[in-house]
Amino acid sequence: xxxxxxxxxxxxxxxxxxxxxxxxxxxxxxxxxxxxxxxxxxxxxxxxxxxxxxxxxxxxxxxxxxxxxxxxxxxxxxxxxxxxxxxxxxxxxxxxxxxxxxxxxxxxxxxxxxxxxxxxxxxxxxxxxxxxxxxxxxxxxxxxxxxxxxxxxxxxxxxxxxxxxxxxxxxxxxxxxxxxxxxxxxxxxxxxxxxxxxxxxxxxxxxxxxxxxxxxxxxxxxxxxxxxxxxxxxxxxxxxxxxxxxxxxxxxxxxxxxxxx
Amino acid sequence: xxxxxxxxxxxxxxxxxxxxxxxxxxxxxxxxxxxxxxxxxxxxxxxxxxxxxxxxxxxxxxxxxxxxxxxxxxxxxxxxxxxxxxxxxxxxxxxxxxxxxxxxxxxxxxxxxxxxxxxxxxxxxxxxxxxxxxxxxxxxxxxxxxxxxxxxxxxxxxxxxxxxxxxxxxxxxxxxxxxxxxxxxxxxxxxxxxxxxxxxxxxxxxxxxxxxxxxxxxxxxxxxxxxxxxxxxxxxxxxxxxxxxxxxxxxxxxxxxxxxxxxxxxxxxxxxxxxxxxxxxxxxxxx
Amino acid sequence: xxxxxxxxxxxxxxxxxxxxxxxxxxxxxxxxxxxxxxxxxxxxxxxxxxxxxxxxxxxxxxxxxxxxxxxxxxxxxxxxxxxxxxxxxxxxxxxxxxxxxxxxxxxxxxxxxxxxxxxxxxxxxxxxxxxxxxxxxxxxxxxxxxxxxxxxxxxxxxxxxxxxxxxxxxxxxxxxxxxxxxxxxxxxxxxxxxxxxxxxxxxxxxxxxxxxxxxxxxxxxxxxxxxxxxxxxxxxxxxxxxxxxxxxxxxxxxxxxxxxxxxxxxxxxxxxxxxxxxxxxxxxxxxxxxxxxxxxxxxxxxxxxxxxx
Numbered sequence: 001x002x003x004x005x006x007x008x009x010x011x012x013x014x015x016x017x018x019x020x021x022x023x024x025x026x027x028x029x030x031x032x033x034x035x036x037x038x039x040x041x042x043x044x045x046x047x048x049x050x051x052x053x054x055x056x057x058x059x060x061x062x063x064x065x066x067x068x069x070x071x072x073x074x075x076x077x078x079x080x081x082x083x084x085x086x087x088x089x090x091x092x093x094x095x096x097x098x099x100x101x102x103x104x105x106x107x108x109x110x111x112x113x114x115x116x117x118x119x120x121x122x123x124x125x126x127x128x129x130x131x132x133x134x135x136x137x138x139x140x141x142x143x144x145x146x147x148x149x150x151x152x153x154x155x156x157x158x159x160x161x162x163x164x165x166x167x168x169x170x171x172x173x174x175x176x177x178x179x180x181x182x183x184x185x186x187x188x189x190x191x192x193x194x195x196x197x198x199x200x201x202x203x204x205x206x207x208x209x210x211x212x213x214x215x216x217x218x219x220x221x222x223x224x225x226x227x228x229x230x231x232x233x234x235x236x237x238x239x240x241x242x243x244x245x246x247x248x249x250x251x252x253x254x255x256x257x258x259x260x261x
Numbered sequence: 262x263x264x265x266x267x268x269x270x271x272x273x274x275x276x277x278x279x280x281x282x283x284x285x286x287x288x289x290x291x292x293x294x295x296x297x298x299x300x301x302x303x304x305x306x307x308x309x310x311x312x313x314x315x316x317x318x319x320x321x322x323x324x325x326x327x328x329x330x331x332x333x334x335x336x337x338x339x340x341x342x343x344x345x346x347x348x349x350x351x352x353x354x355x356x357x358x359x360x361x362x363x364x365x366x367x368x369x370x371x372x373x374x375x376x377x378x379x380x381x382x383x384x385x386x387x388x389x390x391x392x393x394x395x396x397x398x399x400x401x402x403x404x405x406x407x408x409x410x411x412x413x414x415x416x417x418x419x420x421x422x423x424x425x426x427x428x429x430x431x432x433x434x435x436x437x438x439x440x441x442x443x444x445x446x447x448x449x450x451x452x453x454x455x456x457x458x459x460x461x462x463x464x465x466x467x468x469x470x471x472x473x474x475x476x477x478x479x480x481x482x483x484x485x486x487x488x489x490x491x492x493x494x495x496x497x498x499x500x501x502x503x504x505x506x507x508x509x510x511x512x513x514x515x516x517x518x519x520x521x522x523x524x525x526x527x528x529x530x531x532x533x534x535x536x537x538x539x540x541x542x543x544x545x546x547x548x
Numbered sequence: 549x550x551x552x553x554x555x556x557x558x559x560x561x562x563x564x565x566x567x568x569x570x571x572x573x574x575x576x577x578x579x580x581x582x583x584x585x586x587x588x589x590x591x592x593x594x595x596x597x598x599x600x601x602x603x604x605x606x607x608x609x610x611x612x613x614x615x616x617x618x619x620x621x622x623x624x625x626x627x628x629x630x631x632x633x634x635x636x637x638x639x640x641x642x643x644x645x646x647x648x649x650x651x652x653x654x655x656x657x658x659x660x661x662x663x664x665x666x667x668x669x670x671x672x673x674x675x676x677x678x679x680x681x682x683x684x685x686x687x688x689x690x691x692x693x694x695x696x697x698x699x700x701x702x703x704x705x706x707x708x709x710x711x712x713x714x715x716x717x718x719x720x721x722x723x724x725x726x727x728x729x730x731x732x733x734x735x736x737x738x739x740x741x742x743x744x745x746x747x748x749x750x751x752x753x754x755x756x757x758x759x760x761x762x763x764x765x766x767x768x769x770x771x772x773x774x775x776x777x778x779x780x781x782x783x784x785x786x787x788x789x790x791x792x793x794x795x796x797x798x799x800x801x802x803x804x805x806x807x808x809x810x811x812x813x814x815x816x817x818x819x820x821x822x823x824x825x826x827x828x829x830x831x832x833x834x835x836x837x838x839x840x841x842x843x844x845x846x847x848x849x850x851x852x853x854x855x856x857x
Contacts, residue, residue: 074736082737085734091727151738
């Protein structure tokens with residue numbers, strides 16, 4: 001199985017802080033791969049670099065062996081990559097259907113409408129299609145963002161915390177969706193903190209800490225890995241004085257006056 | 262083109278730059294604490310300038326003395342603007358506050374034109390100059406420079422040492438955290454706008470001793486203040502001085518080699534250049 | 549139900565407007581013509597600001613550019629005023645392309661300010677390039693003897709831009725512009741080529757002001773840098789659109805008509821307060837009705853909420 005995504009010594013810093021310190025790894029096609037690590041370890045930054053939202057300071061990103069480093073996002077999506085965001089970014093002032101149709105579709109507008117209908121029905125949002133994005137509940141927005149990304153008919157889907165703040169029923173819906181996508185031969189790369197879910201869902205895991213890859217392997221191996229435990233719970237995990245690392249904010253995006261062209 | 266003239270221009274520009282820096286630091290303060298772009302900042306400067314003019318015109322008052330009036334007056338104006346208008350748009354995208362203050366700017370300009378007509382005014386209280394190693398420094402520029410410097414240092418000390426100053430800096434970092442720490446964020450915002458307006462007023466007060474101003478030129482100074490912040494480094498107090506150096510020099514040289522109008526155009530282009538290439542400014546971050 | 553009334557209603561309005569100049573005294577025709585011009589300006593501005601979310605504070609730059617291009621063609625090459633104005637629009641559009649490509653990288657407030665400076669910079673250039681523009685002395689054009697012709701020119705420009713606004717707002721292209729306005733980064737990540745969309749919207753929004761700038765120059769038979777790059781023009785575009793309802797098709801029309809009427813009636817008598825009045829209105833609109841009249845109309849239910857128009 002060929003790797004669909006390859007990261008080579010990717011580096012990114014903000015001011016003096018190194019958000020990513022040169023990790024390298026590959027995501028295999030047709031798998032559900034997870035990316036975990038304490039807050040501030042660089043996971044979302046990694047996603048931003050892969051999807052072209054940010055440019056790396058060093059290193060490469062390869063999608064299906066094609067170098068996409070530094071490409072603008074809309075060019076990368078043409079190559080079959082899609083992503084969702086940590087905090088839902090549904091277009092609140094548009095209807096659910098419009099959210100789906102706004103995505104450029106290869107087959108043209110007519111086909112887009114068919115695909116949108118199919119995807120919305122799959123997640124029980126079809127009846128909500130005329131409602132505005134802002135009217136949806138949080139869980140529904142997460143679903144909408146997911147299927148909206150699927151309008152791109154991607155081969156690789158990056159999900160940034162799809163389970164965050166979502167009720168258990170919705171978690172199941174999302175899990176089913178992810179598994180059915182794998183069934184269709186797609187690759188899913190997921191960031192999340194819901195450990196039990198991730199351990200049960202993923203075929204393979206990468207663990208990031210302070211911008212570096214500290215562990216990689218199947219869930220069973222990761223759960224037992226000392227370095228991982230230390231990263232999450234501090235040195236000498238049990239009852240140590242060092243504070244839990246869970247609450248650190250991710251590095252700011254630091255571009256106040258400029259949008260990426 | 263001889264060395265002497267170049268140096269002369271440079272010094273003249275730098276001296277003026279310090280006054281601009283005082284105003285720019287105020288603009289920066291508002292942006293830092295409230296994410297609001299005070300589009301009326303240049304007009305607040307003009308209000309301060311015209312206060313000095315009015316006092317000079319009516320009573321021959323020394324413009325330095327006028328500062329004791331213009332500073333508190335502009336502080337109150339700033340306070341009022343925040344209290345009744347700006348506070349409503351603080352949470353919203355910066356564009357809304359921009360447009361709002363643009364509206365305020367228009368009102369101020371019109372009021373100024375109405376009361377004082379479009380004639381340019383000045384306060385030529387300090388005449389003559391000093392000769393410093395062959396360079397002529399007009400007294401008004403020199404005095405304005407020193408005063409601006411003193412005031413800027415005063416504000417800096419206030420922000421660094423005093424309780425309210427620290428409260429302001431804390432709120433600039435994170436309003437939520439400040440709230441949690443028991444800081445009265447609303448009061449901080451009122452104070453910030455008042456302080457920034459006072460700084461603008463003081464700058465204007467000093468400016469009118471050097472240049473002749475009409476009520477409509479506020480936007481031109483807003484441009485300069487904005488350029489100073491962007492070139493020097495968004496959010497950096499000392500960056501404002503670097504920016505002031507650059508803007509002062511640009512203005513001085515452009516005005517001499519082309520004309521006064523062109524100086525604004527040159528500063529504008531420099532602003533755009535920095536926004537595109539180095540939005541963090543000279544002292545700020547690269548991206 | 550309301551839909552059945554709209555289209556014939558509009559047709560009736562157009563017919564009336566087409567016939568009016570033959571019955572009205574010149575000064576009223578001139579007033580209508582100016583109203584058409586402002587509606588065109590506001591509607592054009594709406595495309596980049598309302599639809600795409602990039603609020604420009606200096607759109608008069610394109611108006612003036614078109615005016616000068618047309619005036620120069622008319623006076624130096626004897627070009628017919630209609631053609632000259634169209635070329636003015638094309639020139640404005642062509643300039644907008646590289647300009648947009650550069651300036652649209654700037655976010656919200658910075659873009660607004662950069663456009664403000666642009667209009668001022670154009671004014672400086674027009675003033676300084678005396679050999680071309682005769683600087684502050686301005687350009688004199690041959691008199692436009694037929695007011696009705698200019699009336700129709702302005703009217704047609706207005707109808708075209710309104711029609712185009714409608715076509716855009718009901719299309720996928722327009723939907724994508726709204727996506728950019730809503731959340732540009734999300735739009736980008738969804739595969740929308742935001743640069744292409746922004747620049748094209750900007751270009752469209754520059755074309756029409758350029759054209760009516762030419763008509764304006766022809767009508768007035770005289771232009772100078774101050775009159776065509778005036779901040780009050782840019783301000784007017786902003787406030788008319790915002791007052792009427794930014795991001796809608798009807799907004800700029802309503803705002804343009806209402807404010808031109810008010811301006812003529814009220815402020816013509818008190819010219820010193822023109823700016824202040826606009827300023828106060830801006831403050832009121834931003835604080836109390838940022839969505840303009842159209843939003844008020846919508847909340848009252850006079851217009852179905854689902855309508856983008």
